Amino acid sequence: MSCEKRYNVSAKEVTSFKGGGNIECVVYPSNLSDLIRIYPTADYILGCGSNMIIADEGVSGTALSTQKLTDISYDDNYVTFGAGIKVSTLLAFCARHGMGGFEFLAGIPASVGGLVYMNAGAFGSKMSDVLKDCLVIADGKEASVKPQFGYRHSDIEGVVARATFVYEKAEPSKIKERIFLNLKTRRLKQPSFPSCGSVFKNPEGDFAGRLIEECGLKGERYGGAMVSDKHANFIVNFSDATASDFLFLVDKIKKTVYYRYGITLEEEFRLLDENHGRLSHTHGIQRL
Ligand SMILES: Cc1cc2nc3c(=O)[nH]c(=O)nc-3n(C[C@H](O)[C@H](O)[C@H](O)COP(=O)(O)OP(=O)(O)OC[C@H]3O[C@@H](n4cnc5c(N)ncnc54)[C@H](O)[C@@H]3O)c2cc1C
Structure with a gap:
């Protein structure tokens, strides 16, 4: 089955800064086999674009968007989210199912894949505190990976397809309360205009x-x-x-x-221009 493809997609549509140039082509795999097929042809990986600036001249080549990778599964201890799941969806799901530990993410306009890749954090917690492992696709191979993390950094090479997290059982009302408080704190301290965080x-x-x-x-x-x-x-x-x-x-x-x-x-932030941000499939991943 062929994936959705869009051409000349503007930064206004795919970044939270809402300014900058166009991406020549964006492709949207919606399942694992499409992702494995598409990854070797991709030059960039795009989550929610909440940490990204695209040069005004635009970039040539193809960006792989994870937006349609939205599967969710869980058992008594772990919950697994597709890379394209947004924080708002993740938190609504966790609150409904009494899965605590992710409330620190409230207000970050990001995707699961981007959060893991960047080891995003807030309110004293970070992704590496809650991640069990993630499924990474790199050049035709898939592997369950436990990345090494640093400050806003991971050693992930390839595209995160999905990520599995440890959750704490908690009362939905308590989870909702913590989300509400974190959102309130964020609104007090951070601007409401478009930005890249x-x-x-x-x-x-x-x-x-x-x-x-x-x-x-x-x-x-x-x-x-x-x-x-x-x-x-x-x-x-x-x-x-x-x-x-x-x-x-x-x-x-x-x-x-x-x-x-x-x-x-x-x-x-990550700058996408003709010199930065491009994946190299021949020499391993090279991106800033
Ligand atoms: C209002 C606002 C508040 C923010 N608050 C915070 C905060 O509190 N803490 C914080 O840490 N950050 C924060 N950020 C920054 C940003 O949300 C994070 O860096 C987030 O992790 C980026 O996720 P994304 O899905 O938007 O990734 P993108 O911006 O699309 O991509 C960021 C990087 O991750 C890579 N990437 C994306 N998805 C994948 C994937 N599936 N596999 C492999 N690589 C991938 C991209 O190639 C790129 O290099 C904020 C941003 C905004 C706009």
Whole structure:
């Protein structure tokens, strides 16, 4: 069976920043055998695009979207989600079935595959705390993998097809309450404009947001992009921002923080352009 394919798909549609260029082709496998078949032809892997900026010039080639990989299964101890399941769906399912331990994800607009690949975390917890293992496809082979994790990093090579998590049995009402509280905290601290989440990783023992704020960069604008005045580690798209507007501010922040503190901030977002983000099937995975 052939997979859905779309051409010239814009960053407005596939990234949470909602600015940037087009992807030449996006293909949407909806089951494991399609995923195994499509993976070797893909140049990029796309989850919800909540950590991604696509260069204004756009990118050639094919992105594999995990959006349609939405299977769910569970037993008494573990729950398995397809890579394309979104956090909102995951949390609604877990709350309904009394599966606790995932409430820290509330408000992250991401997919299961992206969360695992990035080892996403919030409120003192991270994906590596709850992951049992994941099914990874790489060049025709599938393997159950227990990745090595670091801060917003995993050593996964290939595409996560699905991931299995350990859950804690909990009262649905308690789970819903924790989700509600986490969402409330997020709304108080983070901007509501489109963004790609935290722009920089926190340097050892400090917070990128604090350093940026201390440099007086909150509210700094370029084109349609602005360093959020609510949280300095977010760059928001307040008015038709381009990827170049975003990257201009990234550069300005990096230079200013380095000049003042001698600290080189490291980007957390993923840049898709002709030089970055592309998969290499001949030399193992090479992506930033
Ligand atoms: C408002 C907002 C709040 C956020 N809050 C947080 C937060 O609290 N904590 C946090 O850690 N992050 C946060 N983020 C950032 C982002 O949501 C995470 O990095 C998330 O893990 C990205 O998931 P995604 O599905 O959107 O992946 P994408 O952005 O689509 O992709 C990110 C990377 O993962 C790879 N990838 C995606 N799916 C797969 C897969 N199935 N297999 C292999 N590789 C894959 C991509 O190739 C890319 O390199 C936030 C973002 C926004 C916009």
